[in-house]
Amino acid sequence: GNSVTQMEGPVTLSEEAFLTINCTYTATGYPSLFWYVQYPGEGLQLLLKATKADDKGSNKGFEATYRKETTSFHLEKGSVQVSDSAVYFCALRSGSRLTFGEGTQLTVNP
Amino acid sequence: NAGVTQTPKFQVLKTGQSMTLQCAQDMNHEYMSWYRQDPGMGLRLIHYSVGAGITDQGEVPNGYNVSRSTTEDFPLRLLSAAPSQTSVYFCASSYSGSESGTEAFFGQGTRLTVV
Numbered sequence: 001g002n003s004v005t006q007m008e009g010p011v012t013l014s015e016e017a018f019l020t021i022n023c024t025y026t027a028t029g030y031p032s033l034f035w036y037v038q039y040p041g042e043g044l045q046l047l048l049k050a051t052k053a054d055d056k057g058s059n060k061g062f063e064a065t066y067r068k069e070t071t072s073f074h075l076e077k078g079s080v081q082v083s084d085s086a087v088y089f090c091a092l093r094s095g096s097r098l099t100f101g102e103g104t105q106l107t108v109n110p
Numbered sequence: 111n112a113g114v115t116q117t118p119k120f121q122v123l124k125t126g127q128s129m130t131l132q133c134a135q136d137m138n139h140e141y142m143s144w145y146r147q148d149p150g151m152g153l154r155l156i157h158y159s160v161g162a163g164i165t166d167q168g169e170v171p172n173g174y175n176v177s178r179s180t181t182e183d184f185p186l187r188l189l190s191a192a193p194s195q196t197s198v199y200f201c202a203s204s205y206s207g208s209e210s211g212t213e214a215f216f217g218q219g220t221r222l223t224v225v
Contacts, residue, residue: 004152032212043114043200043216044153089152096141096160097168098202098214100152 002027006090006101013080013108021075021104023064023090031092033057033066033073038087038103047075047088080108112136116201116217123191123224131186131220133201139215141204142184146170146197147219153200159184191224198222 048057155168
């Protein structure tokens with residue numbers, strides 16, 4: 001079956017540091033890949049997505065590239081802010097189902 | 111825009127009690143689903159629906175029932191609550207269940223505690 005593996009958290013960074021959250025996946029066919037973000041007390045919201053190999057999704061300074069050869073979709077941001085503190089979920093869509101990773105808690109300190 | 115609305119936001123149940131978590135969306139989405147979120151396990155699919163009158167089981171369906179009588183509503187029923195059902199529950203909807211790149215919209219969640 002499909003699966004998504006994220007780097008273990010939590011991750012704590014200082015403001016303006018570089019962020020990488022690793023995500024690898026196992027799936028049959030050609031899934032779409034997503035990063036969702038969950039701010040405290042809220043539901044998940046889409047951060048970015050990519051629908052085919054070598055696509056780069058980007059939003060709010062975050063980027064991730066769909067790498068089929070390494071089955072990865074790592075999330076990066078060049079300079080994090082305190083307001084980026086949240087839980088980040090990597091997910092894939094294959095057919096009608098979304099499969100999520102475990103989530104990575106990010107805390108950014110001033 | 112209301113989007114996906116879940117009620118209640120918090121609930122405490124005693125073991126053996128039943129209850130219904132409500133979910134409504136105003137985006138005319140065909141596909142709706144319920145997830146539970148547990149620490150270290152991400153979101154796991156409980157049940158989903160591809161349209162009014164059609165439902166199917168997800169990854170962890172035991173102890174839960176659903177129905178879809180209208181496009182807008184997708185309630186989740188706990189028949190006899192157990193402590194193992196203590197979790198945060200999210201309802202989600204999307205305009206298509208299978209189209210590549212389809213974004214899912216989530217409600218704010220229901221935090222359920224079973225004592």
